[in-house]
Amino acid sequence: MTLHDIAATRRGFLAGSGLLIGVAIAPKFLAAAPTGVQAGGDSALTPMNAFVKIGTDDTVTVLSKHIEFGQGPFTGLATLVAEELDADWGQMRAVHSPTDNKIYANLLFGLQGTGGSSSIANAYEQMRKAGATARAMLVAAAADDWKVPASEITVEKGRIRHAASNRESGFGAFAEKAALQTPPAEPKLKDPKDFVLIGTDLPKLDTLGKTNGSAIFTLDITPDNLLIAVVAHPEHFGATVKSFDDTEARKVQGVVDVKQVPQGVAVYAENTFAALKGRDALSVEWDLSKAETRSSEELSADYVKLFREKGLEAAGKGNVEEAFNASGLQTVEAEIVFPFLAHAPMEPLDAVFIKADDGSVDIYNGAQFPGMDQATTAQILGLDESKVRVNTQLAGGSFGRRAQFGSPYMQEAASVYAASDRSRPLKHMWTREDDIRGGFYRPMYAHRMRGAINADGEIMAWEQVIVGQSIMGKADLDQTSVEGASNLPYAIPNLKVTSHNVPLAVPPLWWRSVGHTHTGFAVETFVDELFEKIGRDPVEGRLALLKEEPRHAGVLRKAAEMANWGGHVPEGRARGVAVVESFSTYVGQVVEVSVGTDGAPHVHKVWCAVDCGMAVNPNVIKAQMEGGIGYGLGAVLFDAVTLGKGGKIIQSNFHDYRSIRINEMPDVEVEIIKSTEKPTGVGEPGVPPVGPAVANAWRRLTGAPVRKLPIVNIVSA
């Protein structure tokens, strides 16, 4: 499909002409047009059910209830459907489903949404059933047409056959007839040993458009007569507009209007450059009376004070106080401080609004919680929810950024659109500066660790205090603050984990692997230090405490074996190890590190073993481990969003919020543990182990434990 086709398709769609002829016979729930811009092909598509459409050209299109922003749900969900449909991989396509919190609910969330590495886990049976149902309906249609018993019909690689009468057909010829069949109440699913597609390295469905520039993201939606809008934001969290002067901004060629919105001052222009130039020309005075004016340094000093206060109990076992007071024990302590982290998805947040003739509005955005985006925008636009269609688009990454309760980004975008006269389509976009300074960070956290070792070198007690914002905005215990610590996998007789929720004007959010971003680091570096103190090998030491945790032990053993742990390590390098379970997926990693030319750690190699239950697509799993390792490593080495003196955000773009680059990316080797357990997610679990593994190697190499992140700061300090 060329760009012109896409543009034409979009225009056709926007003009209300039917993209999908097959929709005429669609069940009622599909009356809403599916997301338009990438629903390809000229052929009529007949819906078999809410998730599967079959074209007269034999293509099978899976409607993905999960957004594709790199973690592979298009390919994964299509694999599940194709398996039970007995389709050929070459005929499979995927598009985003329409927005519907019921039909397209994430079965783990109860509403439509992507996140928590849950796409495959929640849809595993549902998508297989959707495929099996469509298959049964195709077979019934063929049986009826050929006047043969359905039981004699076979389906293989997209071909329907009746051997006895030597008849054969593709899916397309029977699509319309199949849609009229009664779906089976309980479609029969394959025995996993008969899988032909699940578990194989199928090429990803979205690769082609992403190698020739034709994949359309929200930023690429450019209807005629489009207005571009950007917003001037404050440099302090909690600041609001006191006054502004737009005289110079309005003089900029192409600037159409300037309006105040709750989030700042919006500039509307004929093109992006004019909007940006107009924004630069604004002068805005901000009201800081309710703003956060403490610096990161002051905040962390305040956090550390809470270590000695009574916290919220997250885990308790044995008697920690007694254990620490017992004689003959050696106590080890550590305090670790984690910075704010921006997600910095490659495509900054954006949204397009287009009003239809009937006053309803189409919204195009990287919707991670589309139903929530719909409710939020409808309210701001003063429309009934049925008059707002959220059309989920491919998005340039998220890492958690696009999943927000109450859709605060969409609140800004909708407010900007609402403040226009809505006569023109509008694209609201964030620049990288808006993104880095936009808040919704992985919060700052401070951990206090205490461990007690007895004379025999056993870890007798473990105490951990975690101070930071509650991502869920809770006053009581927030599991996302303590996950990975409260369920410590190591068998230690006396355990106490507490937390403190800190209120702050800096909005918090989950960041790829959520609580494990810091608990994984604190737990895995501290346990490693304890092993070093008692002279135990870090792999052996962990395994001895993981006797009740076979899946942790399995990935740890595998990673150690891949790395030939205990074997020769080149001069000037050291190895570190870590194992973390997150989202029910187990990942063990061994890293090899030297001191780089800049004095910071240079990571040469990562050996990674993952146990995510049954591997649906090994290629995608490996890609997610590689990507997760790079993402986690970059943050641990380089990244912090810092509030400077007076609370002003210091970083603004990739020059001071560094991303890992190709020369800093280690070689990565991944192995997947064979398993018959139900599949679990892989988008996040590759992230947590890499940071502590690198810090452990660094400590062994240099003697310096990592107590403050990012590592580059302690090195240059």
Added chain:
Amino acid sequence: MVTFTLNGQERTFDGDPDTPLLWVIRDFEKLTGTKYGCGIAQCGACTVHLDGMPHRSCILPISVVEGSEVITIEGVSGKEAEAIKTAWAGLDVPQCGYCQSGQIMSAVALLQMVPKPTDADIDGAMTGNICRCATYHRIRAAIHNAANSMEG
């Protein structure tokens, strides 16, 4: 008025001469394969070929493009481009895909200049292209695969 060629076709632009090439390509020419990622020559998402050399179009005012030949991801062709795109698909390099036009434009330019790049050559040519999905491991492998496929 600025005149240049875009993917082989002569184009003119008579808006604000400070407008970066990136926004001319995207907003005025409606070629959206070239992406915005930072606007300050830090990420490479906006990489195009200007008279055969890779450039960050987000910081190139259109006025300096006068008389030049601009090639974008939509127009890039030749044996290096084919080899790179095939290698990219073969390894399923893209994740979110947003950075990949820029990655590919940088990689094609590298192969045009250095047909058989070493890892150090790849670091040198590709360090300006950020991939937040960290597909670097596959980018490196795909460039080597493309180079190998062009031999003979």
